[in-house]
Amino acid sequence: MGNTIELAQIKLTEEEISAAMAVLRSGALRQGKVCDEFEKKFAEKVKAKFALTCSSGTAALHLAYMACLQPGDEVIVPAFTFIATASMVTMTGARPVFCDVDPQTWVMDLKDAESRITEKTKAIAPVHLFGNACDVAGVTKLAEKHNLYVIWDAAQAHGTISQGRDIGCLDDFVCYSFYPTKNMFTGEGGMVTTNNPDFAQKVKFLRTHGQTGKYYHTILGLNYRMTDVEAAIGLKQLDRLDDMLAARRRNGKMLSSGIRNIAGLVPQQVTEESDHSFHQFCMLVNPEEFGMDRDELGARLGKKGIATGVHYPRGLNQQPIFEQLYGQVSMPVTESLCDRILALPVHHGLDETACQRVVGEIKRIKA
Template sequence: MVPSFTFIATASMVTAAGGKPVFCDVDRETFLIDLADAARKLTEKTKAIAPVHLFGNPCDIDAVQAFAKQHDLTIVWDAAQAHGAQYKNQDIGSVEDFVCYSFYPSKNMFVGEGGMVCTNNADYAEKLRFLRTHGQTGKYYHTLLGLNYRMTDVEAAIGREQLKRLDQMVAIRRRNAEILDRGLGQIEGISLQGKTANSEHAWHQYCVLVEPDAFGCDRDTLAQSLKEKGVASGVHYPRGLHQQPIFEDLYGKQEDLLTTEYLAQHILALPVHHGLSQEEAEYIVKAVAESRG
């Protein structure tokens, strides 16, 4: 079970492992996996669920774990955008079964490329160590089919230093998000991402929905106006995974997922990164307000 509104890696890992991703819709407010839709698509072949802490907004971990337990599913958490996020005062990387992080340069902490898998299961951890080095369980002795997923020493050194700064960097992102929330929340036609209760958002991305009728122009027109005012923006994501050509080629035309498709047409990402000053965050609010039709 994979939410359709996410980056392709969440689903491609399923295909690469020999499985078939079943695409679920997402919640209109939080942009996170809709468990009710997932429940409708369960079959006896369903083995796992891959919830995404999208843009750094933690899923309702209790609800996902209860769902997985009820249906005997393994959970592979996609935390690629959620470094530093917390749920009920617990780091989201500390829950079972697997938590996957990305260290791509745009992430809250980065080493240049690659990622990390966390697990609190000793057997899983041992197998992951073998899989990352060609399935080698002894010197030139291979009992599993693995690949080369080793991080270089230089990347690891960068990551260790980044980790020391993570709390500080996420705190700045949260400060910037608060400024954006206060200002943009007052602008008619701009809808903010709903934050999961009892959680701390990590704000990898700050995304809003632009409602054209109320705002006076559509998402793309706003993005162009912001560009002219010196404010960068982006679209994450312009289509759902169920609309990606590769998955249509592999599995045929997928059913419509209305919320995912709505988000793809209206979402816009604004700067929130830890290099952004308070004054710059306030300028972004002003630029959006001045762009209103």
Template sequence: MCPAPLPTTPGASGPPTHRPERAPPMPSTTPAATTRLAIDGGAPVSETPIPMVAAGLDQTDIDAATEVLRSGMLRQGPRAKAFEERFASMTDAAHALTCANGTCALQLAYEPLIQPGDEVIVPAWTYIATASMIVARGATPVFCDADPRTYCIDVEDAARRVTSRTSAIAATHLYGNPVEIDAVQALAQQNGLRVIYDAAQAHLARYKGRGLGAFGDAVTYSFYATKNISTGEGGMVTTNNADLARSVGLLRSHGETGKYLHESIGFNYRMTDIEAAIGLSQLDRADAMTKQRRANAAALDALVGTIDGLHAPTQTEGAEHVYHLYAVRMDRNAFACDRDEFVKALQAEGVQCAVHYPYPLTRQPAFAKWVEEHPPVSDALAKSLFCVPVHQRLSGDQINKIGEALAKVADAKRA
């Protein structure tokens, strides 16, 4: 049967986006279609659960942190400065400033760029912090829909929501997939808007050959424990504007310009040198980890592509996805179950998976006073997307078992 497309935002259009070259799948060793589901008492595809994330440190990370602990320099210091300089270089940004976490990074970026009472366009399909820090600034989030192909911001829908009160666009490079940056920047230029990119899930992603730090007024990152690069907690703001970098630096540390001399009001959002040392250690192998994630995603693309009713993620044209998450979309009319039942059956087969996200932001009670409508694509994604493991520590056998489990559950649950 033909797969059912997602609903599209009225007026949305554009060429098909580029898919990365796919690696051929390995042959399955079990006839999934003839096997009883584990959730119904059958044997699971994998007796040992395949982990969703590769959280944890390796010995070089531990050694780097231990060296700092032994030095006695535990606060923000030379390791944080080195982390900033190297991260800026790797992302094609002029300036980078470490901070306590990704939410703090958003707050630090929004404070100088957005004023209370401003309207800020933000996708309904993103993590809550992208929008909640707009509210924390005293501004109004104006929710737009997601692109049904890439799941990132629908720029045409965003354009329809610009008013005389709009001052900025906050766009998320979701799941590791960069947004259509040219279109976002063009919309901003046409309307005199600032652009803040949330790259919490997109470390070292690129767009048309350039790092994400080359674009927009500011880019924010998270180094939470499950991210592609992790310091446990931690964040970063990058910019190409020296004045903005200075403002963020002051906000990060109580507006301090000298010892006990404070030019302005600020916060304590500093990163410690312990965290920065771990970040520096992970940057040494970041390219290799990203390359492995892309290879794993290509193998999963090939496996998912053989299963009717399931769809592999689509990469934005001109972008280089880093696959923080591998989001599979299911056609809800192709199966005799909903997404959550499908996920439970998949987990019973030994494949850990997750739903990012069960609700669009317009369905979150916290934003009720700012919601005027529920964007249709975002609503549909909340009922049809789920994520399977793609991290760099997966073995080839585990990837094949993920494909086998997907096929097994799909065949058993088919309408």
């Protein structure tokens, strides 16, 4: 067995550690000038008018939802995503209404989404799942037709491109996570980008207890601030984001072409006119054709020192808390993906030899 190939590489560079140490030594630990600089550089990078740091991707979603929703509103959310996309809707007093995803690209199925719009629907929350861009033009058209806000969940999509543009510049809100496994990371951390000055102002107030003047509160908010320690790491990560993305994309393409001719394995289809950022490389394992199911394949790769993951084993429609709150609803595509999906390592720390080893082991296991 060669070296272990992990699913993520969570390692800071010496430069990132030094930047964090410099903030620690300065004693200016709270949200301050370094956060301001991180926001400025991040907004420039994605070409958004405003970027606001916050404490996590979950906080980013909560802030965006709080900035545009009222209790009783409905938000269309794909069932195949991480819980925060939907749970933060519930936390605002609004209701997530689940829709299914496309069987090939695994992002929001817009026909199904439209069929679930009611007079209460206020917003739509598409997720660029695993770094694969949603149908941005389709979502924008749907939102305009039904007068909906769009909250893009880009927790997994730093660097994802759609129709030549970074998805961070889209209206109304784009929400990022900097959790350590993500395309860029700060520890915990998040960012909201927007082009709307009123939304930017509102998010700023909401992340600091709705404080519009010193100890003066005109709306209710939370403490969702980032610290300058995390921002210092984030700034340095931004400098190497393009290199990390290039490695992910090279690895994603190698894995795709490596498994393409293996019967029973189907990778996520990249959406048209987009550049996938490969936060995850996931594939479907069809047991009849491949000869075993994804759990067995994952276990056998594990024995060879290759880590795999299951994102996600259960759709949000089938999470006990949502069944309890909103009743049972069937999402056939989501449910079928959950049964067959398997993630392979694709992170920026892997080289071509490692990717070849992953494909080679899969071929040997099948043979």
